[in-house]
Each structure stands twice: as C-alpha cells, then as structure tokens.
Amino acid sequence: MEYLDFELPIKELEDQLDKCQVIGQESDVDVTATCEQIQQKLEATKKDIYKNLTAWQRVQLSRHPNRPYTLEHIANLTDNTFLELFGDRNFKDDKAMVGGLGKIGGQSFMIVGQQKGINTKMRQYRNFGMANPEGYRKALRLMKMAEKFGIPVLTLVDTPGAYPGLEAEERGQGEAIARNIFEMIRLKVPIITVIVGEGASGGALGIGVGDRVYMMENSWYSVISPENCSSILWRSWAHKEQAAEALKLTSKDMAEQNLVDGVIPEPLGGAHYDKATAFKSVKEYVLKGFDELKNLSTADLIEQRMDKYSKMGHFKE
Incomplete structure (x- = not known):
C-alpha cells in the first residue's frame, strides 16, 4: 500500500x-x-x-496509484460479459478511450470511459488517460451504435484532460469534444455518467453529458486542474491547495450546487481500501439511475436532459 x-x-x-x-x-x-x-x-x-479532508487532499486521493481505474470498474461491474470495441473508423484506435458492450445486473449497456494505466508502461500506452480526437470520435461511434439498438449508455470519467498536443489540435480536438456534447444532448437512449477519479476540463465533458451524473466521494470535477489554475493565476504551482478550495471541485461542492445528481460513498480511506464495496456502490447507483430512466419516452428523455443542463449556472442580464 x-x-x-x-x-x-x-x-x-x-x-x-x-x-x-x-x-x-x-x-x-x-x-x-x-x-x-x-x-x-x-x-x-x-x-x-x-x-x-481538504479539497486538495481529495484530489490526491482521486489520483492514488492503487485507486481502481475504468477497466477494473468495468470488469467488476459487468457480469463477465464485456466485449471491447475498437477504432473510430476514421483515423485509428485511441488506447486512452475504451468502450464496448457489457451486461450489468442483466441489463445491456454500452460502456465508455478513459483508462489511465496501472504502471509506467501502461500509462504511456494509454497516454495517461488523455484522449486524442479519435478517442472522442470512437466514443461517439459507440454511443450512436447504442442508440441504433436501443441500448443505454454508461460513461466512466477519469482523465486529467484531453490530450493538448499539437497533433491533437491539428486533427480537431475542440471540434471532436464539441460534437460529442452536441450529440449526447439529443441521444435517444438513457445516459448515466460516473466520475470515478479525475474529471478535468473538456476531456471529461466529451463523455460527461448524462441524464444522471454521479460522482464517487473522492473524485473531482472541474473546468481546470488545481495545478493549472494556480499556474495561470499565480504563475506557479505553489498555490494549488488554495486553487483547489476556490474551484469548488469536490463531490460535496458539486452536489451542493446541483451540478451532479448524487455522490457515491466510498469505504473509509478511499475506493482502493475496499474495492469490492466501492464497485458494489457504483453498481447500485448505475442500476438505480437506469430504473429511473428506462420507462421515459424518447421525447421526455431528451427534454429532461436539455432542461437539466439549461438550468445550470447563474447569470444576470
């Protein structure tokens, strides 16, 4: 440990x-x-x-090297039925974004999520969970496939952000994320999103539009990471703890602002202390969310999803 x-x-x-x-x-x-x-x-x-725990300590827990990542969640959530699917049918297969079909509690889901990797070699192979445009296009292809066959979508978010490299920008990183948000808003099947670790910036939003959005207790969700926020405001990472508090990025903060639909409790010390209990809790929330959505008509489903996001935030004219 x-x-x-x-x-x-x-x-x-x-x-x-x-x-x-x-x-x-x-x-x-x-x-x-x-x-x-x-x-x-x-x-x-x-x-x-x-x-x-402070906000920064929760950020640290979300990055704990022993914390379960997306593929481990999938392996324990599904009934030994996960079939991984590959490629965006345009450029290549992005190893940072995984997805496929699996059954949870007897119900088929199209499961999509970012995978970081559990050691140095695998983190390099998975690009540290930072997807390129082809990753988001692959995710959208799978969600559209789910829509075609009437299968609900489950997204597992765990990324420090979309890959910011030059080649990603050349292939349309911003457009790929924006397209996913646009298409997910009007997808004709239920979407359940779980923030299992880090939920940073547009990298998280690219698969984060859901009818039900849940956060694990020691995850975080924000427009920017504390370190990058600190580097912009103070030209140094030294104020990352202060930035974490100001960003209101913890699960408790997000629930209080009605930006997520629920907080999934974790075992004392974090999900890595008792993974079986953590997986059980995630599974219960996923199935509960699906039960709330499964009987809605397509029109009601899309209307409620649009209303949900339209009501977020405060503004003055």
Missing part, C-alpha cells in the same frame, strides 16, 4: 500494529491488550483524517 503525505500518521500506526503482532507470534509475551490499543488508535486516526 502506498501512502499520501497526509496519511503518514496512519502508516506509522499500521507499522506499530504489525510489529506488535510479530512480537506476539515470535515470543511468549501476551501483547493482545497493546495491539487492541494500537488498533483503536488507528481507527480513530483514520476517522479523524478522512472525515476532514
């Missing part, structure tokens, strides 16, 4: 508990009472740390 800087007190207590247990196993000394005291202190420390 890897620990973030604010989790070091937990690491120290867990190390103490391990040493205490080893002493008890290797000697005749009864250390039961001591181990129980350390265990109680460990539980209290965990609760104190994780119930009072």
Whole structure:
C-alpha cells in the first residue's frame, strides 16, 4: 500500500500494529491488550483524517496509484460479459478511450470511459488517460451504435484532460469534444455518467453529458486542474491547495450546487481500501439511475436532459 503525505500518521500506526503482532507470534509475551490499543488508535486516526479532508487532499486521493481505474470498474461491474470495441473508423484506435458492450445486473449497456494505466508502461500506452480526437470520435461511434439498438449508455470519467498536443489540435480536438456534447444532448437512449477519479476540463465533458451524473466521494470535477489554475493565476504551482478550495471541485461542492445528481460513498480511506464495496456502490447507483430512466419516452428523455443542463449556472442580464 502506498501512502499520501497526509496519511503518514496512519502508516506509522499500521507499522506499530504489525510489529506488535510479530512480537506476539515470535515470543511468549501476551501483547493482545497493546495491539487492541494500537488498533483503536488507528481507527480513530483514520476517522479523524478522512472525515476532514481538504479539497486538495481529495484530489490526491482521486489520483492514488492503487485507486481502481475504468477497466477494473468495468470488469467488476459487468457480469463477465464485456466485449471491447475498437477504432473510430476514421483515423485509428485511441488506447486512452475504451468502450464496448457489457451486461450489468442483466441489463445491456454500452460502456465508455478513459483508462489511465496501472504502471509506467501502461500509462504511456494509454497516454495517461488523455484522449486524442479519435478517442472522442470512437466514443461517439459507440454511443450512436447504442442508440441504433436501443441500448443505454454508461460513461466512466477519469482523465486529467484531453490530450493538448499539437497533433491533437491539428486533427480537431475542440471540434471532436464539441460534437460529442452536441450529440449526447439529443441521444435517444438513457445516459448515466460516473466520475470515478479525475474529471478535468473538456476531456471529461466529451463523455460527461448524462441524464444522471454521479460522482464517487473522492473524485473531482472541474473546468481546470488545481495545478493549472494556480499556474495561470499565480504563475506557479505553489498555490494549488488554495486553487483547489476556490474551484469548488469536490463531490460535496458539486452536489451542493446541483451540478451532479448524487455522490457515491466510498469505504473509509478511499475506493482502493475496499474495492469490492466501492464497485458494489457504483453498481447500485448505475442500476438505480437506469430504473429511473428506462420507462421515459424518447421525447421526455431528451427534454429532461436539455432542461437539466439549461438550468445550470447563474447569470444576470
């Protein structure tokens, strides 16, 4: 297990508990009472740390190297039925964007999401979850296929942003994302979106338009990352914690502003501490969202989706 800087007190207590247990196993000394005291202190420390997380600490948790990524979510959400589909039928297959057909609770879904990779080699292969235009065009192709056959769409968002390279801009990155938003608004099947990790900028919005949008408790969703916000406003990353607070990017903030439809609870410490429980919670929210949408007519579905996004934000004339 890897620990973030604010989790070091937990690491120290867990190390103490391990040493205490080893002493008890290797000697005749009864250390039961001591181990129980350390265990109680460990539980209290965990609760104190994780119930009072700052916005920046939640951003760190969303990037935790042990946190489950999109393909792991898909493998545990589906009933061993996922069939991955490839290519945008125009340029090439983007490895940062994955998608395909799968059954969740007996219901077929077209599942689309960004995949970061779990080690250095795979992160390079997946371009760190930053999709090129062909990734968004691939996602749209799959969603249009789902529409043709009346299959609901599930999108899993986890990206630090769309790829900002020159070649991506040359192939129409902005147009691809805008086209996805335009087409998703009027897609004729239910769309359920779950922010499972990072939801940054247009990279997230390119697959983030949904009838039901849920955020995992330790995910974030914002127009810009705290580091990039800090670099623009202060010409330095040194103010990233302050930027994270100002951006109101946590799941709690987004729910309070009615920008998402629900927050999916995570196990104490984050989804990586108890992945099975985290996957179960995501599955429950996905199926609950689908149950709320499945009986709506196509016209009502699209009208409600348009109303949902039209009502967001405040303005003065």
